[in-house]
Amino acid sequence: MFKRSRKKWGMTLMAAVMSLSVAACSNNLGSSGGGGEAKDQNKGAMENYGVNVSFKATEPFNLPILFSDQPAYPYKKDWMLFQEITKRTGVTLQPTIVPMSDYSQKRSLLISSGDAPLVIPKTYPGEEASFVSSGAILPVSDYIDMMPNFKDKVEKWGMEKELDGLRQEDGKYYVLPGMHEEVWPDYTLLVRTDIFEKNNIPIPATWDELYTALKKLKEIYPDSIPFSDRFQFNSTLNIAATGFGTKAGWGFGNGLTYKADKDEFVYTSTTPEYKNMLTYFNKLVSEGLLDKESFTQTDDQATQKFVSGKSFVINGNSQTVVLHRTDMNKSLGEGKFSIAKITVPGGPAGQLMSGSRLENGVMILAKAKENPNFKAILQFIDWLYYSDEGEEFAKWGVEGVTYTKENGVRKLVDDINYNGLNPKGTKDLRIDYGFSGGVFAYGGTTELLQSMFSDEEKKFQEDMKKTKTVVPAEPPIPYSVEDREQATLLSTPLKDYSDQNTLKFILGERPLSQFDAFVNELKGQGLDNYVKLANKTYKAYKEKK
Incomplete structure (x- = not known):
């Protein structure tokens, strides 16, 4: 058996008591935030x-x-x-x-x-x-x-x-x-403003006006593809869907849309609003105004059509418009074109903008x-x-090294460029120094965000702010662990099937007269159970709150 002396037992006991005392004290060191961090x-x-x-x-x-x-x-x-x-x-x-x-x-x-x-x-x-x-x-x-x-x-x-x-x-x-x-928007449609101005075509403020503009362009330039898109059309569907009162593309998310008048969630791709959006883009494709390859081509292929003058409209953001100008200076010649981001067109639901802070x-x-x-x-x-x-x-780096700041205005030093802010710079703020990258630089005040915007981009932001109403955030659906697994199992095939048929309906590979059949097919894949689970979870959360 163990042969410990009383002295050793006493020392062990004292150490144990001291250890417990320290632990008890240190457990009280946590902030009211609940961390309970030890010394x-x-x-x-x-x-x-x-x-x-x-x-x-x-x-x-x-x-x-x-x-x-x-x-x-x-x-x-x-x-x-x-x-x-x-x-x-x-x-x-x-x-x-x-x-x-x-x-x-x-x-x-x-x-x-x-x-x-x-x-x-x-x-x-x-x-x-x-x-x-x-x-x-x-x-x-x-x-x-x-x-x-x-x-x-x-x-x-x-x-x-x-x-x-x-x-x-x-x-x-x-x-x-x-x-x-x-909330700040970035993606929208880029248009050849010189072509629009030359032919007295107004910059469209709605999707219906875009249709009219594209139709006119096709008449004037019959060999052109007025609208050839990139991002496999996901960005355009995302920005357009809000104006149609729905969600699509990058914004489709979990496939659920909250209806405030009913205080419940419905499945997005089964709604009349979603069908209206499909009908609109199907019309563009069927009349040769929207390139069918927009849904499958690479970004480079879509970009090449735009910068070479084969198309006049493409989706993009504040960075791509700068890149397109650089390419078009080579392909079309400097000063022989003009392109711009336009305010996202409004739709049947109004001049709405989705987005999150x-x-x-x-x-x-x-x-x-x-x-x-x-x-x-x-x-x-x-x-x-x-x-x-x-x-x-x-975002900006080190004052006096990568940028200067005078009267609150920041400016890149002469030899550093970022996204066309200082095009003569031979070094790049991201490539050569690591600043303004996506791992660390995001969020902040509107002033900081816009400090790296061109005057053109600031105007776009101001126009969007004046024109658009931000759609309210939807309530959360905080699933339990078990229910989240079930929701994931149900939502994945539903989204995949919705994506497949969205493409088919727009391209005309499936007639829109079969939309109701499509909804029934979703029901056969567990749609009702998915929506029921979401609403049960939401109602329980609401009651608990």
């Missing part, structure tokens, strides 16, 4: 950290982070971005590099295998839901009291309703979203709360992603 989780944290206080770790530490590698500005380990983060904060990032094209899949594999780094940016709201049941990611809503800049912006900008939409069945949210002060954001692994630097990690993320200083740094 050894405060390593490197600042005691006086607060709103717009520059973060500097009291002890340097390394932080593993997942990094989505964008081919347009590929990762470089010696970027000034990383060097400056370490210099300013004492935090050395240790990125796990994943190609952007494989990011979602690789992220899932790393989390499920337990090999994911502690911090996982580039996570869009909703993408975190599949990781909640495993307990792999942190319920960050428990810890926002340790993130004063995040909390401050939520309160100042009234973001509570948007954040409520992220809450899971347990009432917590598991992703820190990027947050914009206001939430951006892709950050997940944190649950095991981070066992890390000695846990509090410092939260402070660092709060500073980089949510403080005015951190957001400006991630």
Whole structure:
């Protein structure tokens, strides 16, 4: 048997009592946010950290982070971005590099295998839901009291309703979203304004006016394809659907649309509004006004048609319009054309605009709360992603090196370009320095967002703001773990079948007279059960709230 002396037993007992006392004390150190962090989780944290206080770790530490590698500005380990983060904060990032094209899949594999780094940016709201049941990611809503800049912006900008939409069945949210002060649109139609002006064709303000304009262009240029689109038409369907009172393309989401008058969700692709939208685009295709290849061609193929003058309308954003101008200077000649983003046309439901102030954001692994630097990690993320200083740094870089600032106006230094802001610059803010990339630079005030906009883009934003009414956010559907799995099993084939038949109806491969048959086919794939489950969950959430 064991032969311990009384002295040794006494020492062991005393150590155990001291250990329990320390644990009991440290368990009371947590903030009211519910974190309950222990003393050894405060390593490197600042005691006086607060709103717009520059973060500097009291002890340097390394932080593993997942990094989505964008081919347009590929990762470089010696970027000034990383060097400056370490210099300013004492935090050395240790990125796990994943190609952007494989990011979602690789992220899932790393989390499920337990090999994911502690911090996982580039996570869009909703993408975190599949990781909640495993307990792999942190319920960050428990810890926002340790993130004063995040909390401050939520309160100042009234973001509570948007954040409520992220809450899971347990009432917590598991992703820190990027947050914009206001809804801001980017994608719209780009048109050859010189061709419109030359032929006295008004810039269309509605989709019906676009039809009239395209029809006129086809008459004048019979060998042209007036409208040839990119993004496999998903962006155009997304922006058009709102004006038709529905959702489609990139905005189709879970396939559910909330009807306020009935206080319930319906399946989007079964509605009269969705059918009206299909009918409209089918008319464009059948009359040769919309290129059938818009749904299958690559972005490069669509772009080539536009920049060569074979088409006059294409979907795009503030970046693509700059790229198109560069290409068209070569293909058509500088000064021999003009193109512009137009205000998104209105539809039968009115001049409406969908959009969210939430951006892709950050997940944190649950095991981070066992890390000695846990509090410092939260402070660092709060500073980089949510403080005015951190957001400006991630976007513009280092004052006096990559940009100057006078009377509040920022300007890139002479030799640096970004998205056509300084076209004579021989170096690129993203490619050569790492700033303004999608992993760190998103969210912030409208002033910061528009600080990198051209005058043309600022006018587009102002026109959209004056013309459009923002569609209210829909209420959340916080499924339980079991119900979420069931909803996923039901929603995936329903969406796939809707996508397939959307294409067929628009291209005329299936007559619109069969729309009711299509709805019945969806019912045969579990449509009623899916909608019933969603409404049951929503009603339960509403009653609980």
